[in-house]
Amino acid sequence: MAAYETKRTILFEHCDPAGIVFFPRYFEMLNGVAEEWFDKAHGINFRVLHEDMRRGIPTVSMNDITFKAPSRLSDIVTFRYGVKALGNASLTIRFEIVGEDGGLRVSGDQTIVFVDMDKMKPVPFPDDLRASIEKYKI
Known part of the structure; x- marks a missing residue:
């Protein structure tokens, strides 16, 4: 998956009583x-x-979410965030969350829409942003 990657440490605030x-x-x-x-x-x-451009990217759907293995307190997980589909004003991201051992923890699809925040209506991605987003297609 050729995607944006970033790490997060699992904190106490993320965990339930089962740990x-x-x-x-x-x-x-x-x-x-x-x-x-x-x-x-x-x-x-x-x-x-949000403030200068008056644009937002609300999530409109989360699909095909699969929880494969648990993450525990202090685990370091990698989020992989790749563009599955790019429309005029919408974007579907395929995400994967993997553990330090490379094992898949969670995966799914997130669809966001680029909106005019004053009208709360979809608007096309600006050309420069679209070109940047396309670099993350998987």
């Missing part, structure tokens, strides 16, 4: 990965995106 990541916490971490991806890979931080 493993409580599944909704993965989605919170994914939101952080999306924010980091826009900033580091495309040069658009979320303050600029």
Whole structure:
């Protein structure tokens, strides 16, 4: 998978009483990965995106989510974030979360839409952002 990669350490706040990541916490971490991806890979931080550009990227669907193995407190996991499909104003990301041993923990598809925040309507990706996003196609 030729994708953006970033690491996260599993913290106490991510875990349930069984000592493993409580599944909704993965989605919170994914939101952080999306924010980091826009900033580091495309040069658009979320303050600029939301306040200056008046654009947002809400998630509209999460599909084919598979939980293969648990992550535990202090584990270091790698998030792989690759572009599966790029539409006019939508983007489907294939994500994988893997452990230090290379074993798959979680995978799925996340679809986001580029929106005008004042109208809450989809708008086309700007050409420069589209070109940057295309570099992460898998």
